[in-house]
Amino acid sequence: MAENTRKGTNTTILINGQRGAAYIKVHKRRHIGYLGASRMMASSTSPVDDSTPSPSADASLGLTKPTTHLRIKHAPFKLMHPTYLEDDHTTAQGTQWHSRASRKHLYTVKLAKVHLDKPSTDAEKATTSEFKIRGELRLRTCHPHSLLKPRLAWDISFWVAVWFVCGSAAWIINGFLLFIPLLYESSSQGVQAAAWGFVGGTFFEVGAFLMFIESLNSGHEELYKKALRSILNEDGGTRKQERGKLRLFGLAPFRDIGFLGSTIQLCSASIFWISTLTGLPGVIPGFPGTSSVAITDVFYWTPQVIGGTGFTIASVLFSLECQKAWWKPNPSSLGWHVGFWNLLGSVGFTLCGAFGYGSVGNSWMNYQSILSTFWGSWAFMIGSLCQLWESIWREANT
Structure with missing residues (x-):
């Protein structure tokens, strides 16, 4: 499903597919935003409404849902992808994302805003491509109130x-x-x-x-690749998204x-x-x-x-x-x-x-x-x- 709302030279696109919901803001063919990495069908979505502000919304992105703000805190080596992100709007006890906890599905999927622009450390420079990425993702993050309980999941x-x-x-x-x-x-x-x-x-x-x-x-590779280039046409439209299927063979980034x-x-x-x-x-x-x-x-x-x-x-x-x-x-x-x-x-x-x-x-x-x-x-x-x-x-x- 794709819905376009014309407001001057801006186009807001909402995509709802098998791999999740992606909120994209296109301004003069400049891509800002990010594809959700949750690989899950959103139970319900609504078009992005720029006229409905939210206290935590980023006006420059047209994102209206409350989010946390995650920045890179640690990468084990200079050329490796970050393994630890932390909310830079709170103290060290705030929202966190860990690559292992995410891979093991220890936490539920939540909406988070990831900043990979303005790299300041070597680790950030190593993981940021020529165009700076900033946008919302559905990630398995740990909130201060997250509570782990014994729960047998046959995954x-x-x-x-x-x-x-x-x-x-x-x-x-x-x-x-x-x-x-x-x-x-x-x-x-x-x-x-x-x-x-x-x-x-x-x-x-x-x-x-x-x-x-x-x-x-x-799904961690979606946190680092160029934002949404594969699903955007040159005219600002959208291509049909591929369904998220379990892969038994293949490659992911060795970083x-x-x-x-x-x-x-x-x-x-x-x-x-x-x-x-x-x-x-x-x-x-x-x-x-x-x-x-x-x-x-x-x-x-x-x-x-x-x-x-x-x-x-x-x-x-x-x-x-x-x-x-x-x-x-x-x-x-x-x-x-x-x-x-x-x-x-x-x-x-x-x-x-x-x-x-x-x-x-x-x-x-x-x-x-x-x-x-x-x-x-x-x-x-x-x-x-x-x-x-x-x-x-x-x-x-x-």
Whole structure:
């Protein structure tokens, strides 16, 4: 639906589509405004009426609905998109937007005014294109009165956490089956341990793929791209908007730290899964006792080292996403703990492969390799439980 109201040289356009409501002011072909990123059908909309002022309306934009005013407060790196926006009309306890909380759907969608014009910091300059953007968005913001309650939502964020919890549990069983025989000199349970390792690696692969889909459909890229160029014709009219569909494959801006971390996590899980497959009995002839050292190193230990290193990088990115400064940890954030504990688990899995290169004929290296898997799996479990707890506490729909 598009409705035009002519007032002199100004044209006010209201678009109501599947991806949300967009309020646009066009003045002499100069685009001001922004497309809503909520990807939701507005339940009811009304044409923008410039003659009906609102206390918080921006007269220069023709926006008449009460809004909060958000400005960039932090970007983890100079070339990365901001992860933290804050209301610059109130104190530090005012309305906030966090990229992770938005991606995880922890808060309900609200109307907010985003300012990306007049860049003053390096982070703002890095995310502002040649034309300055200022306009209203529907974002998942946290208001001072926002209250999180236990609310089980069967969405993708919940299932991401569930798959990682199940995968961590499988790896703990794998660790017990390998580590306990070393302590009590009992018979090895290598076959059962390999089976549980394959199950854990498969669960991690599914969880990483769901995490990728979650970040791919977050809608955050609409916060940074050029305003509404794709839906405006040269004559000031509008084109038909595409329906917002769930994307299973595709790309989003790699400057979005959430999407970058999720992509690295998926690639790492896929590489790591190779080692769980080659660790099954019969895949590598004679493994683990009489197999070729070269074949074992290439197809079993190396995927663990590469995959574990990728897990480490992804965990660091997820921790940085929740910090106000790259050098300052944020233990008050549950999302930060998810990244921190997964970082410890990633280091453990990486060390497992690293020690594994020299484990043949070296009891100490073999002991350290198995021990690294054991404590690394417990660290992954703590991080996964934090993620599950995070997905349960959400703001109630109003």
